[in-house]
Amino acid sequence: MEYRSIADVMNKDMIGAHVCIRGWIYRRSVVGGKAFIRVRDSSGVIQVVVDSGRLGEELVNELKNIGLEASVMACGTVREEPRAPGGYELEAESFKITGYSRDFPIKGGEGLEYLLDNRHLWIRSPRFAKILKVKHTVLEAGREYFTSNGWWEVNPPILTASACEGGATLFPVDYFGQKAYLSQSAQLYLEALIYVLEKVWSLTPSFRAERSRTRRHLAEYWHLEPEAAWYTMEDMMRVAEELVSHIVRRVLEERRGDLIDLGRNIERLKPAAEPPYPRIRYDEAVEILQKKGVNIKWGDDLGADEERILTMEFEKPFFVTHFPRQIKSFYMKVDPSNPNVVLGFDLLAPEGYGEIIGGGEREDNYDVLYQKIVEQGLNPDDYKWYLDLRRYGSVPHSGFGLGVERATMWIAGLDHIRDTLPFPRFRGRIYP
Amino acid sequence: MEYRSIADVMNKDMIGAHVCIRGWIYRRSVVGGKAFIRVRDSSGVIQVVVDSGRLGEELVNELKNIGLEASVMACGTVREEPRAPGGYELEAESFKITGYSRDFPIKGGEGLEYLLDNRHLWIRSPRFAKILKVKHTVLEAGREYFTSNGWWEVNPPILTASACEGGATLFPVDYFGQKAYLSQSAQLYLEALIYVLEKVWSLTPSFRAERSRTRRHLAEYWHLEPEAAWYTMEDMMRVAEELVSHIVRRVLEERRGDLIDLGRNIERLKPAAEPPYPRIRYDEAVEILQKKGVNIKWGDDLGADEERILTMEFEKPFFVTHFPRQIKSFYMKVDPSNPNVVLGFDLLAPEGYGEIIGGGEREDNYDVLYQKIVEQGLNPDDYKWYLDLRRYGSVPHSGFGLGVERATMWIAGLDHIRDTLPFPRFRGRIYP
Ligand SMILES: [Mg+2]
Ligand SMILES: [Mg+2]
Incomplete structure (x- = not known):
C-alpha cells in the first residue's frame, strides 16, 4: 500500500477512496468510544477517526493519553466531514503507532530562550x-x-x-x-x-x-x-x-x-x-x-x-x-x-x-x-x-x-x- | 550599439553583419600592416583583424606589443575565414583598448605553487x-x-x-x-x-x-x-x-x-x-x-x-x-x-x-x-x-x-x- 500526502487526500475526488497516510500527532481527543487524532505531515493536517468498535478498546484507550508528536500510520476511507478541519476525515481501518513521544517538551507558553534551546x-x-x-x-x-x-x-x-x-x-x-x-x-x-x-x-x-x-x-x-x-x-x-x-x-x-x-x-x-x-x-x-x-x-x-x-x-x-x-x-x-x-x-x-x-x-x-x-x-x-x-x-x-x-x-x-x-x-x- | 557574445557572432547567419564584441586578448600577431587579435569572452574566441590602412598605423603598432589579457572592444563585419580558429573573423571598423595588461604573470611553463599563488x-x-x-x-x-x-x-x-x-x-x-x-x-x-x-x-x-x-x-x-x-x-x-x-x-x-x-x-x-x-x-x-x-x-x-x-x-x-x-x-x-x-x-x-x-x-x-x-x-x-x-x-x-x-x-x-x-x-x- 502506497502512502499519500495528507494534502492529496483532502480532495473531493478522494471521497470514498481507501488510502494510507503517515505523520505525527498534532492534536487528539477521545469522545465516547472514538479517538479523533489530528495527524500532520509536511503537506497538511487531517483528522483520523479511530473507532473502538472497529479497532478495539485497547487502542482507543492508548490514544487517549498518547503523546503529541508521536509518529503514526493510518489506512482507511476518506469522508467528507464539515466539522473536521479542512472538511475531510479519515475513518481508520488500521492505525499504528510507529514512534512514541512521551512528554513532548513544548506545550505552549514557554519562554524564548527555552524554545530556542529546543x-x-x-x-x-x-x-x-x-x-x-x-x-x-x-x-x-x-x-x-x-x-x-x-x-x-x-x-x-x-x-x-x-x-x-x-x-x-x-x-x-x-x-x-x-x-x-x-x-x-x-x-x-x-x-x-x-x-x-x-x-x-x-x-x-x-x-x-x-x-x-x-x-x-x-x-x-x-x-x-x-x-x-x-x-x-x-x-x-x-x-x-x-x-x-x-x-x-x-x-x-x-x-x-x-x-x-x-x-x-x-x-x-x-x-x-x-x-x-x-x-x-x-x-x-x-x-x-x-x-x-x-x-x-x-x-x-x-x-x-x-x-x-x-x-x-x-x-x-x-x-x-x-x-x-x-x-x-x-x-x-x-x-x-x-x-x-x-x-x-x-x-x-x-x-x-x-x-x-x-x-x-x-x-x-x-x-x-x-x-x-x-x-x-x-x-x-x-x-x-x-x-x-x-x-x-x-x-x-x-x-x-x-x-x-x-x-x-x-x-x-x-x-x-x-x-x-x-x-x-x-x-x-x-x-x- | 549592443555587444554580442562571441559564440553568437560565430555563426553562418551572421556573415556580413555589423557587430560589436568585447573581451580579453588571448593571442595576437602582426603580419604586414595587419594585426590579428584573438579575443576571448565567456563564450568563445574570435579573430579580430585590425588593418592599418583602415584604423591607422599607430594602433597596429600598439597592438604589436599589447599585453595578453588586455581588455578590448571591437566593432566590425563578420566574415567567413577558414584559416581563423572556428572559421570566422571580425574585420574591425573600430577597436578600443579598455584596460591594459602589462606583463601578464602567466606565460606558460610556471610551476604549480606559482600558478596557485596566481x-x-x-x-x-x-x-x-x-x-x-x-x-x-x-x-x-x-x-x-x-x-x-x-x-x-x-x-x-x-x-x-x-x-x-x-x-x-x-x-x-x-x-x-x-x-x-x-x-x-x-x-x-x-x-x-x-x-x-x-x-x-x-x-x-x-x-x-x-x-x-x-x-x-x-x-x-x-x-x-x-x-x-x-x-x-x-x-x-x-x-x-x-x-x-x-x-x-x-x-x-x-x-x-x-x-x-x-x-x-x-x-x-x-x-x-x-x-x-x-x-x-x-x-x-x-x-x-x-x-x-x-x-x-x-x-x-x-x-x-x-x-x-x-x-x-x-x-x-x-x-x-x-x-x-x-x-x-x-x-x-x-x-x-x-x-x-x-x-x-x-x-x-x-x-x-x-x-x-x-x-x-x-x-x-x-x-x-x-x-x-x-x-x-x-x-x-x-x-x-x-x-x-x-x-x-x-x-x-x-x-x-x-x-x-x-x-x-x-x-x-x-x-x-x-x-x-x-x-x-x-x-x-x-x-x-
Ligand atoms: Mg546601510
Ligand atoms: Mg570510504
Missing part, C-alpha cells in the same frame, strides 16, 4: 513549516532568475586570508595553525571570476560577528551575489529590481496560502511584484528625513531607524543611491561627476523592513583603488591579488549582494529575522 | 572556463532533481557546537569567545528537519581539516545532502542513482562540447546516464579484492587504492553496501538481519575515481543510538538534541551526501579535485 523540536510547529516553504521558494526563484538569464553559478571560497570589509566583525578560524577568516561576502572573488565568465553569481553563507542582537541581524546568513563585467550601476540596479520582483511574483504564485496563514498582508506585498522600483539619491533621503525632524546631516550613514522612516514614503522596494564616499567601502567607484559620492546603491524593502540589497559599480582603476585602500586605513598588501584584477585587463563592472534572510523576513512579513532559519546563529546562540 | 589570473585560461561551466551544470542539475521531485530545500547551520563525525578533522572557530566548529555535514540538522518537511535537501559548504594532500581531498567542498522520513536504505539508493544519472545526462546534453575540449572520453561517461547502478555488498568487495591479491581482511575500511581497484570491475557507478559496523559512523542503522554490518552504502564512480556518495539508513531507536555513541567513544551530552529526535515521534529515515567536487572531477575527467573549484582550499593554501 529549536530542533520547536520547528515542528506548522508556522515554521510555512516559513521554511516560503524560504524554499525565495531561494529557488532567486537562482532561477540568474540561470534563466545567462548567468554562471560559481563557488567562491568561504575560508579566506583577508577581510572583505575590514576586521571588526570577522570570525577567526584556526586553519592548519594559520589564521583565516570566514567570508563576509563573495564579492572580491566574484570580481576575479567575471574575467572568465563575465556574468557570475553565487549563493553562499556569509558570516558577521555582530555584537548587537537586533531583529534584522544574524551571525550566519545566506548571501546571493551577482557580479558582471561591463555592467554599470544602472544596469545592476535593473538586475536587482528584476530579481526581487521575480522572487516576489513566484512566492505570490506558489506560496500564497502559506503567506495568508502566516498573516501576511498580500495586498501590501503585491506592488513589489512589478518593476521598476523608485530611485532616490542619498541627498534626497537626507532631505526627506530632515523634513520629518530626524536629526541627520549629510555624511551620516542611514541606520535602521532612518531606513524605517524612509520606507514609509514608498509602497514598493526603492533604491537609495550615490552615498557619501566615506560611509561606503573602499571598492565602490567614485562618481566621476561628483567625487564626494560613490556609484553605490541600497535597495530598501517597504513596510519598515529596510535594506535587503547593497551594491554598486566597483572601482576599476588600479591607482584610485590603491589610494582608497590606503585612505580607509587598510593594508594594500592584504589586497594584492584583488589589485591585480585592475592591472591585467581591467573592465568596468558592478555587482550586489542580497541578504536572503532579510528578503524572506520581509516577504513573509515576519517580526524577527531569526525565524527565517531553522537553526539561527547570533551572539549567545550556537546550540542546537 | 590563481586569480590562472583561472582565465579557457580550460578553467570549461570546468567552471561543467560545475555550473552539475549544481543546477543536482538541485533540479530534488526540486522537481517534491523535496524541500533547507538551510542548516554551518557554525555548530558539536562534531558530526568526531573531532580529528574539525576546524575550530572563535564564536564570540566560545569554541565552535565548521560543519562537516548537514546531516544531523537535516534529520531534525524531516519531522517538519519529510523530504529535505541542502547544498552547503562542508569543511574537513584533512592533513594529507591527495588528488581527491579538499579542506572546503560543497555537499549536496538529502534526508527523508520513512525512506529505507534501498529507497535512498534509488534516489542516489536517479540523482547522479540525471546530473550526467544533463551534462552530456548541455556541456558535451566542453567535455570534449577537456579531453573527456564521452563514451566511458555515457553508461552512468542510465540507472540502475550495480550493487555489491562489502563482503563481495573484499572477496573481489582478495582474489586480485590485495592484502585486505573483513573489517578493514576501503581506502583510495582499494576503491580504485574495485572500480575496474564496473562501467557504471556502483554501490557498495552493508559495511562492518565498526568502520562506519555511530548514526548508521545496524542491519536487523546481521548485527555486524550497518545499512550503509557508498556510491563509487568508475574509471578509478571512487567514492562520490556516502549514505544509509539512520539509527532511529533511542537506546541503540545512545549505546552506539558511547561505544564509539563519543559523549552523549554532545548529542542531546540529536537523541531527542528519537524520543519524540521517531521515524525510520535515510539520507546521503554527494561530494559535488568529487562528482565534478569524475564527470569532467580531471586528474585532480583542486581544479573543480576556482579558489581551492587544502592544507597550506588559503591565498588568494
